[in-house]
Amino acid sequence: MKTAIIGATGYGGLELIRLLQNHPYLEVVSLHASSANSEPLFRQYPHLQHILDKNIEDIHTEHIASKAELVFLATPPGVARSIAPRLLAHGMRVIDLSGDFRLRDRHTYETWYKREGGDELHGAVYGLSEWQRDAIAKAQFISNPGCYATATLLAAAPLMKEGLADSLIVDAKSGVSGAGKSPTTMTHFPEIQDNMKIYKVNEHQHIPEIEQMLLEWNEEAKPITFSTHLVPITRGIMVTMYAQSKREVTAHFLQDLYKQSYEESSFVRIREIGIYPSPKEVCGSNYCDIGVTYDERTGRITVVAVIDNLMKGAAGQAVQNANLSLGLDEQVGIRFVPMYP
Amino acid sequence: MKTAIIGATGYGGLELIRLLQNHPYLEVVSLHASSANSEPLFRQYPHLQHILDKNIEDIHTEHIASKAELVFLATPPGVARSIAPRLLAHGMRVIDLSGDFRLRDRHTYETWYKREGGDELHGAVYGLSEWQRDAIAKAQFISNPGCYATATLLAAAPLMKEGLADSLIVDAKSGVSGAGKSPTTMTHFPEIQDNMKIYKVNEHQHIPEIEQMLLEWNEEAKPITFSTHLVPITRGIMVTMYAQSKREVTAHFLQDLYKQSYEESSFVRIREIGIYPSPKEVCGSNYCDIGVTYDERTGRITVVAVIDNLMKGAAGQAVQNANLSLGLDEQVGIRFVPMYP
Amino acid sequence: MKTAIIGATGYGGLELIRLLQNHPYLEVVSLHASSANSEPLFRQYPHLQHILDKNIEDIHTEHIASKAELVFLATPPGVARSIAPRLLAHGMRVIDLSGDFRLRDRHTYETWYKREGGDELHGAVYGLSEWQRDAIAKAQFISNPGCYATATLLAAAPLMKEGLADSLIVDAKSGVSGAGKSPTTMTHFPEIQDNMKIYKVNEHQHIPEIEQMLLEWNEEAKPITFSTHLVPITRGIMVTMYAQSKREVTAHFLQDLYKQSYEESSFVRIREIGIYPSPKEVCGSNYCDIGVTYDERTGRITVVAVIDNLMKGAAGQAVQNANLSLGLDEQVGIRFVPMYP
Amino acid sequence: MKTAIIGATGYGGLELIRLLQNHPYLEVVSLHASSANSEPLFRQYPHLQHILDKNIEDIHTEHIASKAELVFLATPPGVARSIAPRLLAHGMRVIDLSGDFRLRDRHTYETWYKREGGDELHGAVYGLSEWQRDAIAKAQFISNPGCYATATLLAAAPLMKEGLADSLIVDAKSGVSGAGKSPTTMTHFPEIQDNMKIYKVNEHQHIPEIEQMLLEWNEEAKPITFSTHLVPITRGIMVTMYAQSKREVTAHFLQDLYKQSYEESSFVRIREIGIYPSPKEVCGSNYCDIGVTYDERTGRITVVAVIDNLMKGAAGQAVQNANLSLGLDEQVGIRFVPMYP
Missing domain, CATH: 3.40.50.720 (NAD(P)-binding Rossmann-like Domain)
Structure with a gap:
């Protein structure tokens, strides 16, 4: 074509x-x-x-x-x-x-x-x-x-659809290629190498498309907390997502939930319990890799998702x-x- | 001496x-x-x-x-x-x-x-x-x-002492020098350069010293959610902290609270509203720089603190x-x- | 197969x-x-x-x-x-x-x-x-x-076969993946990030295979000067080669010579005059990119070749x-x- | 004052x-x-x-x-x-x-x-x-x-004053802060991170000040070959210098020569034989560290000098x-x- x-x-x-x-x-x-x-x-x-x-x-x-x-x-x-x-x-x-x-x-x-x-x-x-x-x-x-929305939504979908969470805190980290090819002070090598910067705290334009989708999946979804960080890598996004679980679960339950949610999706790979993905593991590819766990002390779920932002x-x-x-x-x-x- | x-x-x-x-x-x-x-x-x-x-x-x-x-x-x-x-x-x-x-x-x-x-x-x-x-x-x-505890506690103290929050989610990012001088696979250059890794999710040994201090400041303090990430820089820690505010506040109120809390402390510098610190701004020095804001949509407070982990x-x-x-x-x-x- | x-x-x-x-x-x-x-x-x-x-x-x-x-x-x-x-x-x-x-x-x-x-x-x-x-x-x-030999020999072949040079000085820079997957002090992230290291000066084991090939191409080839540097990138080798020209030439002559030498070789790409390749331009691919020039003031030829060391x-x-x-x-x-x- | x-x-x-x-x-x-x-x-x-x-x-x-x-x-x-x-x-x-x-x-x-x-x-x-x-x-x-001239001249002085060499090949590598604070495509993080670039081959404006000084030291000094490379570090210059020795020497002789040349200069440090300096060893300081050796196979001297370009x-x-x-x-x-x- x-x-x-x-x-x-x-x-x-x-x-x-x-x-x-x-x-x-x-x-x-x-x-x-x-x-x-x-x-x-x-x-x-x-x-x-x-x-x-x-x-x-x-x-x-x-x-x-x-x-x-x-x-x-x-x-x-x-x-x-x-x-x-x-x-x-x-x-x-x-x-x-x-x-x-x-x-x-x-x-x-x-x-x-x-x-x-x-x-x-x-x-x-x-x-x-x-x-x-x-x-x-x-x-x-x-x-x-x-790019941020893709990683965040793939990480959030099983939780939201299952009704396990309705309120998300998303700490997202992105490589600098996400900022495009135009040189700026923020992306000038001496400013960002050996450094990292948080920006657009709760103001990133990907927030509304995430919330729009979350509401489709779960009508009780609430506004998200969303921080974006520039880290000194060229490609790659890592999203670390935190949610208070609506009910007591286990890491195994969550892993099963994620595996089932994505069993027809070859580009989404769920890690074993206790293993979390890193951006280099998807570099240059179309994969989204996800790890998930549950903390009994706090009743909170942590989900980690990585993608290559350009892929x-x-x-x-x-x-x-x-x-x-x-x-x-x-x-x-x-x-x-x-x-x- | x-x-x-x-x-x-x-x-x-x-x-x-x-x-x-x-x-x-x-x-x-x-x-x-x-x-x-x-x-x-x-x-x-x-x-x-x-x-x-x-x-x-x-x-x-x-x-x-x-x-x-x-x-x-x-x-x-x-x-x-x-x-x-x-x-x-x-x-x-x-x-x-x-x-x-x-x-x-x-x-x-x-x-x-x-x-x-x-x-x-x-x-x-x-x-x-x-x-x-x-x-x-x-x-x-x-x-x-x-090192993680220092950045986290300096970021948390005003909130906890003021009773604004009792439950914290801490997303911490550290440079690789924090892992010490012994070579390991995780700190091998080709593994961590152009990459980042989450590790010890809710299991880091700095958690209990943080909780011990929080409880001294606020007896209602609850267990924290705490994730540590290795990022490809040599020196520097950035802590991004999230808390549901106990009452409605404003970014100005928070900034004033932090400025007052640290007005006798020359090594703690509070940024203007809308400005957040980055690790390079404290590199080689003993400063802890802090930015804080409030999100009206979610009622959550975000605090960002950076230090040089070796300083x-x-x-x-x-x-x-x-x-x-x-x-x-x-x-x-x-x-x-x-x-x- | x-x-x-x-x-x-x-x-x-x-x-x-x-x-x-x-x-x-x-x-x-x-x-x-x-x-x-x-x-x-x-x-x-x-x-x-x-x-x-x-x-x-x-x-x-x-x-x-x-x-x-x-x-x-x-x-x-x-x-x-x-x-x-x-x-x-x-x-x-x-x-x-x-x-x-x-x-x-x-x-x-x-x-x-x-x-x-x-x-x-x-x-x-x-x-x-x-x-x-x-x-x-x-x-x-x-x-x-x-890896070093490949970049060096592809850069040297036209000069040596044409009899333009018999003595080479090679300043080679390599990414850290060339040192293999075993962690060492030299490849420990805090030691090599934001740093570079020269090593095995005139002692690298790729020297004799280069000299063996040069002698096949030109029986007057002399021992080479060869320095290897570790630079803080994961993949990529850049070889900067210096040779006193046996006769007066021009940059255009050299560029033509290189283009002709490699016109049947799709993996070797010769840059236009005044343009030099960088390792990222071949990252993940099998290309060897080459730029060449001549300095009238000194009568010396400079050749720059880059490859992905793992490719x-x-x-x-x-x-x-x-x-x-x-x-x-x-x-x-x-x-x-x-x-x- | x-x-x-x-x-x-x-x-x-x-x-x-x-x-x-x-x-x-x-x-x-x-x-x-x-x-x-x-x-x-x-x-x-x-x-x-x-x-x-x-x-x-x-x-x-x-x-x-x-x-x-x-x-x-x-x-x-x-x-x-x-x-x-x-x-x-x-x-x-x-x-x-x-x-x-x-x-x-x-x-x-x-x-x-x-x-x-x-x-x-x-x-x-x-x-x-x-x-x-x-x-x-x-x-x-x-x-x-x-910055380039400082490292080059400190590396060259003993050779030129002693009459050991009159023609130098200088392969210089610089951190990106040397290019100043204005963002450009060449210094845009995604372009230079995990990469390196050769530029101004034999055209850098520091060449004439080097040659002017060399001629003061040794009236037989000839034009230099001089390549500058941008490497993905923020601070630091490494100069690798090559010279055909006018007479047969040894690494020990050269080390002694350099030590004597700089024995009154606390900011110039000569490494032991077989040891070469790296930029991080002078980061943030005013030192120029130098290593020197002689290759019997080729009769060439290699000198390595590093400085912090901003210091x-x-x-x-x-x-x-x-x-x-x-x-x-x-x-x-x-x-x-x-x-x-």
């Missing part, structure tokens, strides 16, 4: 290029960005030398629709809102990796994103692959979840969703073994 | 050496470790070349007592338990950086440390400098707090305690400006 | 597992190490959960030969010397990633490796893929080059050699796009 | 602030930068909270001269050229950390710095402390050497020079023990 990538020069776009080079059914026909360029992309990104000799083209929706059937949007906030409807109108299948179409409520969007929203989602399905397979299979338009947190899940929407095995083209060490 | 360091070849011991080189009143007369060596220490640690030409001597308590009046113990678990009583009997002032004398209850010690304990503390005062100044001033024997979390606080016990200004010899970047 | 990996629990072995999971013709039938274990390998290496459920078996050569036709040896020094002859005698195709069979001269081996050598190479062909394709195609036994420096080139020896396209199964960033 | 810092908000300026907080004779009376600000500096750099409550003032030379006697210029290229003459005219003692006054030849300056130069140095003495003590002691105006490579040496010019012990205020680990 002929595929275009819009926003191809950002980290999400580069990761899509990496994945689609190895995909048997999706063929990249064109790359687009606001900074079109008459030189091949590999001049800017030499890791693509000998691999890809395409240029970056303008974002001209008619032209894109005339050449491709599927399009990935890996664009900065606000861009998808203006171009997705046009691409959809041309009958294209659209997968949006930005946050533009994740929130059903316009006011919520405007509150958390601090920019003007729109009134409709144009049928966008929230693409949390493991829990939305049926909806995704029928969708023309998929809104890919945020399961962005491009990997986007391809997984493309596979699902095309009726393919969801693993096609993204069966990468984690790169360890 | 003539001073000896036992356990001088570990990271805590090396940091004591660094501090005492610049201390106007404490003079290092001898260095000791189980691995005595007839060569100067700088052969093993070349950063000390031209600075210190002392050898490492055996741990012979009578001999140490004959030459020094003050001794720092930076020894592995269990060692202080056997030698501190003898040093005290010789009338020495003893500051123990290990965990051997922090817990008043033998059973608790044995449960958490998984080794045999003793029945008495030999008068050891728990050396959390900012909250124990009077007791430290009168003490011959000071048990220096653990305020070990050697720095040990010297601060030595100063206090000798009637000196607590800042003498440890007024290091953080090394930034 | 049924394939066994001996030494499967080291970093080289793990990387072979990663590659062979995606190889269309090589099927891993068994994993072996001196530390056989009745549990699946993924218990020790959780990144393999859901991917591989094989155990580690003993190294029993007869048994291995009865099940597999091809074997990779990723074993510590000295092991291959004892088992390779037996595997060859069973008619197996053998690819040895250790240094046991790289040096034709026993005395040279014993001098540099400081262990007892043997008198014969059992027909081992030195597997520097790009320059040994014909010999590899006919070989039953391939000795895979060292082109070990497992990747081993699979490339397996492909060549089996008559396959050398790129089969190892067309990984570099993981960037 | 009342002291002002111009360019106080860059990394060099911050390091000067750190040092002068502990200096017994130099008192910082004012901080200046082009970005004057009515808020205390600690709002921008919270590591200075409780330490310094000064604001950043405009760069008004008359005003500065009316309050201070000594001034450090830690300004971007070109700024010192315009303001130093005015400060000197007011009789101030000036120490310039920028490269504006290092080169005696205007044409050379313009070639390497690619900006317009001036015709005179206004009496600036090149402040390589260890080899220019007499000139510095008499100077009103000191031009502090570049001996910038602020530390600047204070050392201030001390020398004021007739103080050169170590006053900068006797920091390296922070290890």
